[in-house]
Amino acid sequence: MDHNKLALPVGTTLDRFIMRKQEDFPYATGELSQLLRDIALAAKIVNREINRSGLIDIAGAYGSQNVQGEDQQKLDVIANIRFIRALRNGGEVCTIISEEDDEMIQTGNNQGKYVVAIDPLDGSSNIDVNVSIGTIFSIYRRVSPTGREGTAADCLQPGTHQVAAGYVIYGSSTMLVYTTGNGVNGFTYEHSLGEFFLSHPDIITPKTGSIYSINEGSSDSFSPGVAAFVQHCKDQQFSARYIGSLVADFHRNLLKGGIYVYPATAKNKSGKLRLMYECNPLAFIVEQAGGKSSNGTRRTMEIEPKIPHERCPFFIGSKELVEKAESFIAKDTEACDHKPAPEPTPKKAVAAK
Ligand SMILES: O=P(O)(O)OC[C@H]1O[C@](O)(COP(=O)(O)O)[C@@H](O)[C@@H]1O
Numbered sequence: 086m087d088h089n090k091l092a093l094p095v096g097t098t099l100d101r102f103i104m105r106k107q108e109d110f111p112y113a114t115g116e117l118s119q120l121l122r123d124i125a126l127a128a129k130i131v132n133r134e135i136n137r138s139g140l141i142d143i144a145g146a147y148g149s150q151n152v153q154g155e156d157q158q159k160l161d162v163i164a165n166i167r168f169i170r171a172l173r174n175g176g177e178v179c180t181i182i183s184e185e186d187d188e189m190i191q192t193g194n195n196q197g198k199y200v201v202a203i204d205p206l207d208g209s210s211n212i213d214v215n216v217s218i219g220t221i222f223s224i225y226r227r228v229s230p231t232g233r234e235g236t237a238a239d240c241l242q243p244g245t246h247q248v249a250a251g252y253v254i255y256g257s258s259t260m261l262v263y264t265t266g267n268g269v270n271g272f273t274y275e276h277s278l279g280e281f282f283l284s285h286p287d288i289i290t291p292k293t294g295s296i297y298s299i300n301e302g303s304s305d306s307f308s309p310g311v312a313a314f315v316q317h318c319k320d321q322q323f324s325a326r327y328i329g330s331l332v333a334d335f336h337r338n339l340l341k342g343g344i345y346v347y348p349a350t351a352k353n354k355s356g357k358l359r360l361m362y363e364c365n366p367l368a369f370i371v372e373q374a375g376g377k378s379s380n381g382t383r384r385t386m387e388i389e390p391k392i393p394h395e396r397c398p399f400f401i402g403s404k405e406l407v408e409k410a411e412s413f414i415a416k417d418t419e420a421c422d423h424k425p426a427p428e429p430t431p432k433k434a435v436a437a438k
Pocket residue numbers: 155184204206207208209210300329330331332357
């Protein structure tokens with residue numbers, strides 16, 4: 086697809102951009118476009134709540150835990166309610182997987198053709214301290230026929246089946262960045278007009294970079310390969326940048342070049358981040374922008390999900406940096422393969438009965 090054929094001027098509204106891009110697909114029926122608009126609407130409402138979170142009583146913990154055993158923040162719950170309501174009212178989505186809900190959410194829109202996996206509020210540890218946070222979403226076309234509720238098979242599809250994915254970053258400015266498999270575009274929110282405007286057309290991430298993002302607080306349980314890669318970044322005098330909000334760390338590295346890593350650690354044996362609504366959507370975006378994403382050995386989007394809240398190690402960013410990290414991780418597996426087989430335990434002499 087020649088992205089430049091329909092290059093739209095910076096300042097185009099999101100609505101207009103969605104409409105014009107829909108024309109790329111003669112058979113498009115407008116449902117996906119409407120779904121993207123529903124997400125943008127919910128993002129505007131959540132943005133308003135976040136901007137005034139210090140003024141009104143929505144700071145702090147909500148008093149319950151989500152399926153991951155994490156304390157839900159009030160804004161986690163508010164954002165969850167807002168996005169689910171917008172997707173339900175929009176009518177295009179039959180089933181939702183949300184970080185904040187244990188089970189799949191049936192919206193009642195059995196005619197809906199789409200399934201959404203969503204992290205309503207990403208970077209929860211940064212909510213009350215005015216640091217950038219976000220929302221991450223992933224969209225699939227259901228595989229079961231319409232007319233009834235969505236199934237686990239509709240929800241648990243590999244990332245390669247995504248029809249669209251994106252994130253909203255609530256930072257010094259609020260941006261919506263998304264892909265439908267035809268490049269990545271970023272829109273900045275103009276509060277006074279209540280509109281998202283095209284500000285970052287056709288985002289391409291640098292092939293390499295000098296920024297690495299990893300929580301070194303758990304470095305004592307990094308695998309030798311991960312530890313060696315971190316040391317490599319230091320030897321190269323890369324800059325260490327870690328905000329602690331995946332969306333914000335990812336967004337910076339997407340624009341400037343860099344790598345974000347959340348490996349398996351003693352505390353999080355399969356990594357911390359969730360495949361369906363954190364890793365897959367960002368992997369789709371980074372690949373569309375020319376970057377790369379894996380679990381250290383396997384392309385993130387080819388991992389077959391088994392459960393809605395599945396976690397996986399996450400390496401994402403500039404292609405050459407992710408490949409470099411993978412080359413260090415490969416040594417881990419080699420080391421495992423060549424580890425001498427444990428000595429057979431000498432058979433105990435059988436005592437004369
Ligand atoms: O504090 P840690 O272990 O470094 O984890 C930080 C990571 O966890 C997250 O906060 C997980 O996402 P949620 O806030 O949506 O649960 C990421 O945004 C962030 O990158």
